[in-house]
Amino acid sequence: MEKSLVRSSRCPDCGAEMVWSQNAWKTGETGQAAYRCENGHVIDPSGTPQCSSCGIHDTVLLSAEGGRQQFRCTRCEERFEVPR
Numbered sequence: 001m002e003k004s005l006v007r008s009s010r011c012p013d014c015g016a017e018m019v020w021s022q023n024a025w026k027t028g029e030t031g032q033a034a035y036r037c038e039n040g041h042v043i044d045p046s047g048t049p050q051c052s053s054c055g056i057h058d059t060v061l062l063s064a065e066g067g068r069q070q071f072r073c074t075r076c077e078e079r080f081e082v083p084r
Contacts, residue, residue, distance in 0.1 A: 007058050008074040011037035018043065020057060053078035
């Protein structure tokens with residue numbers, strides 16, 4: 001079984017496994033889903049947008065130019081752009 005909620009890269013702060021978690025990224029009294037490790041480190045979800053092809057958030061920033069960001073999905077290798 002493929003682990004679709006586990007990020008392909010480890011936590012940049014401590015090296016632990018990152019898991020997609022509901023309400024991990026807090027903004028005021030609300031939260032949104034984001035990658036969080038077992039030690040509580042969270043990756044800003046704006047840096048891991050959802051792949052337009054397979055729907056996974058395990059994406060990598062390739063470039064940011066002209067008000068657009070280009071990402072690559074680590075699962076299906078799809079490349080896509082989002083506004084900055």
